[in-house]
Amino acid sequence: MILMEDVYKTYPNGVAxxxxxxxxxxxxxxxxxxxxxxxxxxxxIKLIYREExxxxxxxxxxxxxxxxxxxxxxPYLRREIGVVFQDFKLLPRxxxxxxxxxxxxxxxxxxxxxxxxxxxxxEEVGLKNKARFLPAELSGGEQQRVSxxxxxxxxxxxxxxxxxxxxxxxxxxxxxxxTFEEINDKGTTLIxxxxxxxxxxxxxxxxxxxxxGVIVRDEQRGEYGYEV
Amino acid sequence: MKFRTFLRxxxxxxxxxxxxxxxxxxxxxxVTTTLILVGVFLAIVLNLNEFAKNIESDVEIKVxxxxxxxxxxxxxxxxxxxxxxxxxxxxxxxxxxELESLTTSLGEEGRAWELFEQDNPLNHAYVVKAETPQETExxxxxxxxxxxxxxxxxxxxxxxKLFEFNNYARIVGLVLVAALVLTAVFLISNTIKIxxxxxSTEISIQKLVGATNGFIRWPFFVEGLLLxxxxxxxxxxxxxxxxxxxxxxxxxQINISFVEILDFNPFAWYLSLGILLIGATIGVWGSVMxxxxxxxx
Numbered sequence: 457m458i459l460m461e462d463v464y465k466t467y468p469n470g471v472a473x474x475x476x477x478x479x480x481x482x483x484x485x486x487x488x489x490x491x492x493x494x495x496x497x498x499x500x501i502k503l504i505y506r507e508e509x510x511x512x513x514x515x516x517x518x519x520x521x522x523x524x525x526x527x528x529x530x531p532y533l534r535r536e537i538g539v540v541f542q543d544f545k546l547l548p549r550x551x552x553x554x555x556x557x558x559x560x561x562x563x564x565x566x567x568x569x570x571x572x573x574x575x576x577x578x579e580e581v582g583l584k585n586k587a588r589f590l591p592a593e594l595s596g597g598e599q600q601r602v603s604x605x606x607x608x609x610x611x612x613x614x615x616x617x618x619x620x621x622x623x624x625x626x627x628x629x630x631x632x633x634x635t636f637e638e639i640n641d642k643g644t645t646l647i648x649x650x651x652x653x654x655x656x657x658x659x660x661x662x663x664x665x666x667x668x669g670v671i672v673r674d675e676q677r678g679e680y681g682y683e684v
Numbered sequence: 685m686k687f688r689t690f691l692r693x694x695x696x697x698x699x700x701x702x703x704x705x706x707x708x709x710x711x712x713x714x715v716t717t718t719l720i721l722v723g724v725f726l727a728i729v730l731n732l733n734e735f736a737k738n739i740e741s742d743v744e745i746k747v748x749x750x751x752x753x754x755x756x757x758x759x760x761x762x763x764x765x766x767x768x769x770x771x772x773x774x775x776x777x778x779x780x781x782e783l784e785s786l787t788t789s790l791g792e793e794g795r796a797w798e799l800f801e802q803d804n805p806l807n808h809a810y811v812v813k814a815e816t817p818q819e820t821e822x823x824x825x826x827x828x829x830x831x832x833x834x835x836x837x838x839x840x841x842x843x844x845k846l847f848e849f850n851n852y853a854r855i856v857g858l859v860l861v862a863a864l865v866l867t868a869v870f871l872i873s874n875t876i877k878i879x880x881x882x883x884s885t886e887i888s889i890q891k892l893v894g895a896t897n898g899f900i901r902w903p904f905f906v907e908g909l910l911l912x913x914x915x916x917x918x919x920x921x922x923x924x925x926x927x928x929x930x931x932x933x934x935x936x937q938i939n940i941s942f943v944e945i946l947d948f949n950p951f952a953w954y955l956s957l958g959i960l961l962i963g964a965t966i967g968v969w970g971s972v973m974x975x976x977x978x979x980x981x
Contacts, residue, residue: 535894562895
């Protein structure tokens with residue numbers, strides 16, 4: 457679960473990105489974060505995986521108080537959180553298989569464990585037959601699936617997606633959303649920042665809207681609520 | 685760390701050496717230049733040190749006895765010298781022995797002195813050796829006060845000058861070497877910085893999926909170490925062959941009896957080991973410097 461209490465974030469250049477955020481996300485929830493560009497969505501997400509630290513306020517992730525988390529313990533927090541980006545962030549010189557295996561290698565999983573788990577995850581995202589391909593040989597949707605596979609391969613309790621469908625056409629986006637729903641059905645908390653009205657209004661979930669660094673709306677099975 | 689992970693770090697570090705092409709060559713070149721100079725400088729300074737130490741421990745006081753002194757008094761003077769504090773030994777050198785050593789030391793020109801064999805104009809002498817070189821000067825002063833002493837000489841001036849020169853050489857050398865070492869460190873840290881920039885996506889992904897800083901840092905550490913070690917190959921060869929050549933050929937040709945260089949074995953090997961260690965230190969230092977900044981999460 458994710459708990460934020462009165463969280464403020466002001467960047468060193470003086471930009472106040474978040475101005476008092478209070479939120480409680482339970483284990484297994486699926487939450488959209490919506491809002492205009494610059495509203496504070498990305499900062500909100502970065503605070504969860506401890507890419508940024510709050511200027512003020514408490515954040516608790518998976519029972520860990522981030523303000524008390526030592527720097528050298530941050531990697532262990534990250535192993536509980538999978539992150540998916542708009543631009544996929546795949547390593548171009550590595551095959552699909554290697555890109556996914558990479559996440560397990562850096563946490564020193566055994567070679568046998570890596571093989572079994574990577575094939576399992578590739579099957580889950582429907583890319584088992586493309587394991588030997590390079591990212592450049594795949595379509596955008598397929599590349600995003602590889603990055604999703606990498607995000608979930610070490611069985612995190614939370615998956616965060618920052619505009620995962622931003623670079624994809626609607627049809628491909630649908631497929632990606634199906635995959636996210638499947639992941640969520642298995643009990644993984646899913647947090648997704650998005651600009652897609654269609655997705656939010658079709659796959660009805662909890663919607664948290666951020667404006668000028670504060671939460672202006674928080675509804676179960678909400679609507680996108682902005683004119684695009 | 686698991687052995688498998690350790691091998692992975694070695695592999696990654698070695699890969700980067702090739703990936704960085706000319707920057708690698710430049711770094712290794714900088715280390716090589718630095719270490720050659722360090723090696724030559726160390727060889728000179730250590731030899732000078734040894735040389736100075738030898739001379740210092742050889743410093744003897746020569747006490748010339750008044751020409752008019754009776755034999756009994758000469759013997760009594762010898763006893764007095766032996767009783768002085770800090771004197772290790774005293775030996776007597778008669779005027780005949782003095783003449784002979786003078787004649788021999790001058791070689792051809794010494795022949796002229798053979799004329800004096802019938803009527804030796806030289807003084808009897810005592811050669812006094814102090815227990816420690818530092819006491820030499822004090823003892824010499826004391827001896828000057830004794831009766832029947834014509835003159836007292838010792839080689840302190842030469843030793844002082846040698847030490848002064850040695851110190852000077854050491855300071856100049858150290859400044860030079862320090863500057864070169866810093867240049868080499870700077871070049872290595874730059875090479876590795878380029879590696880890091882080239883791998884920034886990779887590193888950000890590593891961080892994202894929960895790699896520890898140690899895990900990320902290791903390959904760069906290996907890379908720096910390898911750059912340092914590769915850079916020390918040529919300098920070690922230069923030291924080993926160069927020193928061997930000098931020890932075998934030049935030293936015997938120059939043939940100055942009091943100049944003796946340190947034996948090739950073990951000196952050159954120790955020096956090589958030293959160069960290897962300095963190279964490794966430079967490499968690791970450079971890599972640690974560049975990675976530190978980049979890993980701040």
